[in-house]
Amino acid sequence: MSKSTGAPPVFVTLAEIARIAGVGRAAVSNWRRRHETFPSPVGGTDTSPQFSLSEVEEWLRRESKLKTAVNPLDRLWPEYEAVGDRDATGMLVAQVGLRLSGTEKAAGSSAGSELDQRQARLLERTLQLAAGDDARKTFHSLLDRWLRTHVRQITTTPGRLANLMVNVASLSRQEPVRTVLDPACGTGTLLSAAGRQWGDAGKPTLRILGQDSDRVLVELAKARLTVDGFTESGLSNISLAGGDTLRADAHPETAVDVVLCSPPSNERDWGHAELATDPRWVYGQPPRTESELAWVQHSVAALAPGGVAVLVLPPAVAARRAGRRIRAGLLRAGVLRAVIALPPGAAPPYGVGLHLWILRTESAGQGGAERAELTLVDTTHAIPPAAADKVGVNWSAVTAQVVDALSGMSARGSASVPVVDLLDEQVDLTPARHIPRTRAATIVDLRRFWARFDGHLSELRDTAGSLSELVPVDHDETVPFIGVDELERAGALEIRAGQGLPEALVRRGERQEDEARVLTGAPLSGQEQLWLSASDVSKGEQDGSLTVTASQDVIVSVLARAFDVRVDIDAPSVLGPQLSALRVSPAVLDPWFLAGCLRAPANVQRAGTHASTTSRIDLRRLQVPRLSLENQRRYGEIYRKITVFERELQDMKKVGAELSRSLGDLLVAGRLPRA
Known part of the structure; x- marks a missing residue:
């Protein structure tokens, strides 16, 4: 031409x-x-x-x-890059796929109407070059080139991982699959794998649903599914939509058989505040920092009875403190069936070993019987030692290990752990923590610990950066204070002193369903695990014999030698005699602001008698600045960051200790390189 x-x-x-x-x-x-x-x-x-x-x-x-x-396409690709930005080039590649498959109108694409004259000419030249060639090969060659060009902006699910996820879903669901959904479909890798698995001739028509916030990726997914032949084999019921899935679900009324998803991670602006009362949060409202658990609950909500969801998640989701209540809820309901730890290199980010979560709803008529065990699989050693530096994955070994474990066979690196053993303070579902190890720490262990250390270090650096930007105000203005006793008289807060505990009813060990935590003194975190049943707590609260907290109560340890303050985000908690709860009126007092002020060392010196090591802090003598509610909330948010800073320091110390032990094991085993 x-x-x-x-x-x-x-x-x-x-x-x-x-x-x-x-x-x-x-x-x-x-x-x-x-x-x-x-x-x-x-x-x-x-x-x-x-x-x-x-x-x-x-x-x-x-x-x-x-x-x-x-290669004519290699000759043509620079002209694609000259078309414009990422979106313009992606739309043109999508249009090539739709035109090559002859299903442009059937797929509901609007990409063709957005092409300018130059792009339209390039499209026609590409179609002429592809004439007589394999249409699928042509499209996938262009798609691969586009993805490689924008690899830093777009994360895709590798094909081998997509095949594993489909196999896992097939093992977990015995009934025919008629509907499959990917709520964060990207370029359609998982949906394409689902079509190959469940879209064979002779099976019921497969309905393929997807959504993504990136409109260009949606168009490319449409093109991919049509080029891969699903419309030609009768799979014409393809519905892909653009938009924010969590905020505006495009398929709210559809119950699906299978959900396959690799959701975005570490998102902060996912709709935490505006979706606070969303009915999908059956197992608890996801914290702002736990966007992945929002995707988990969205996926479960989309399942029909007996449906299966397989999600790719960062390993931190299995252990982060903020998500432990939701993890516990999923375990108690029997929805979470298995957690599979993948080796580093299975998917981006390639230096981190991601997890697969398998969730399943009960089939119609089965009821909600609680599952007694959770299947945990650690495949992180399915990586040849010689290839460790290249981050290669032995997919055959990974697949065989996962299939054996999910089929109930005895498999190395797997275990069925009683749910009751997991319902402790951390609800840590990391497979490596529960699967017995038979050898010294490996290269993969070391990478995992370094990844966790780097994660805490990154969070610590972000928090420290935010806190270090705070510049103390130097002025001569005197800030007025108000005592806790005045706040109590004004009705801004209520003080509830802890009481003696019914020792015969307090249970030690792992938490069981509907039990409330018992706190006996300082420190307020890391105490021995003590529990009271829900019925005993309810009875004690009604007759006034127990002090039970509500969410956002400020818990104070009143012993001077172990003074501590914490906002209770895990209510209800039962308080012993050395503790007190301050319940604030949110219309006039912010609990985080109050906790931060009460914890200030100057306040402790002011309110303590220091007569002996058993001195108690007189709560009513503690003081807080008189500030507007708006300023209180601003300072309260700063105190939240301070608590995150302290927690990350503690967690990094723990991970650092594990890292040191792993290095020591490798050193003793002679598996560290010589200096």
Whole structure:
């Protein structure tokens, strides 16, 4: 096809030249140094120069540097990159797929109407080049090039992991699969794998549903599913939508058989406040820092009776303190069936071993019988030692281990752990913590601990950065204070002193369903696990013999030698005689602001008698600044960050100790490199 006279020039980089010539980039750099006739850069920078494609092609032919026949798509790709930004190029690639499959209108795409004249010409040239060739191969070649170009902006699920997830779902669901959903579908890798698994001829028509906040990825997913032949095999019921799934679910009334999802992680702006009363939060409202647990509960809510959800999640979701109540709820309900730890390198970020969570709802008529055990699988050693530095994954070994474990067979690195053993203070579902180890720490263990250490360090750095930006105000204004006793008289708070505990009824060990935590003194965290049944707590609260907290109560340890303050986010808690609860009126007093002020060392000195080591703090003598509710909340948020700072310091110390032990094990085993 002849070139359009008004077409803008196409530029290529050294990497593109190497691909067109079929050589390495180092060879192209050598050509530039050794050949004075090599084309001069026409743009870019000194470190990343750009060259005219037409001049480069002419020079390659003249110097006989084309070792292989040029792939027409390689020749054409620089023109795709010259189209514009990521979105424009992605829309054009999607339109190629829809046109090649002949299902542009059936797929409901609007991409074609958005192409300008230049893009439309490039589309027609691509279709002509693809004529007589494999349409699927052409589209996937363009899609792969687009994904590689924007690899830092887009995270995709590797095909081998997608196949594993489909196999896991098949093992967990025996009934036919008629509907599959991916609420964060991206470019459709998981939906395509589902179509190959459950869309064979002779089976009921598979309905494929998906949604993603990135409209370009949705168009590419539509093109992928149609190019992969699902419309030709009768799988025409494809419904993919753009939009924020958590805030605006495109399929709210549809109950599906299978959910496959690799949701976005570490999101803070996912709708925590506006979705506070959402009915999907059956197992508890996800904290703002636990967006992944919002996706978990969304997926469970989308399941039909007997449905299965398989999600890829960061390993921290299994252990983070903020999510332990939701994890406990999923365990008690019998919804969470298995947690599988994958080796590093299975999916991006490749340096972290991600987890698969398998969730299943009870089939109709089965009721809500609680499952007694959770299956845990640790595949992190399915990586050859020789390939450890290359982060390679032995997918055959991983798949075999997972299939054996989920099929009830005895498999190395797996265990069925009683749910009651998991319902402790941490509700830590990390497989490695519950599966007996038979050898010294490995390279993978070391990587895991370093990943956890780096995670705490990153969180600590972020929090410290935020706190370090706070500049103390230097002024002569006297801030007025008000005592806790005055606040009590004004009705701004109520003081509830802890009481003696019914020792015969207090149970030690792991928490069971509907039990309330018993606190006996300081420190307020890390105490022995003591519990009271819900019926005993209710009875004691009614007759006034027990002091039971409500959410956001401020708990204070009143012993001077062990003074401590904490906002109770795990209510209800039963308080012993050395503790008190301050219940605030939220219309006039912020609990976090109050806790931060009460905990100040100056307050302790003011309110303590220091007569002996058994001195008690007189709560009513403690003081707080008189501030507006708006300023209280601002200071309360600062105190929240301070508590996060303290917690991350403690957690990093624990992980650092584990890291030191692992290094010691490797050292003794002679498995560390010589200095």
